[in-house]
Amino acid sequence: MQTVAQQPTPRKAYFAHLDEDHGILTQDAQGQVWFRNSTTDELTAITPEHVNFLSVHGECGLDACARLADVHTGGPVGVALGRAQEVA
Numbered sequence: 001m002q003t004v005a006q007q008p009t010p011r012k013a014y015f016a017h018l019d020e021d022h023g024i025l026t027q028d029a030q031g032q033v034w035f036r037n038s039t040t041d042e043l044t045a046i047t048p049e050h051v052n053f054l055s056v057h058g059e060c061g062l063d064a065c066a067r068l069a070d071v072h073t074g075g076p077v078g079v080a081l082g083r084a085q086e087v088a
Helices: 048-053 062-072 075-082
Strands: 014-018 021-027 033-037 043-045 054-059
Touching: 014 033, 048 054
Parallel strands: none
Antiparallel strands: 014 021, 014 054, 021 033, 033 043
16 A cells, blocks of 8 residues: 655746747756746746746646646656555
């Protein structure tokens, strides 16, 4: 039987524009800030050079945050294979 030792803390995501592209801004566990383009699903690591061209609008809902977290870990397959598996 599997047990969950600790409930994961939900991460926040924000609607944003980078240059003229609309997307969602998130931060990974290592502290890197990422912009995901809503049209192409391309991920861009935000660096100091991007800050002048980035505008943050408002917080996304939890469903968007969960989807982005799944994308960062390899989609549904990555989430399933990344879980700790115990054999009884």
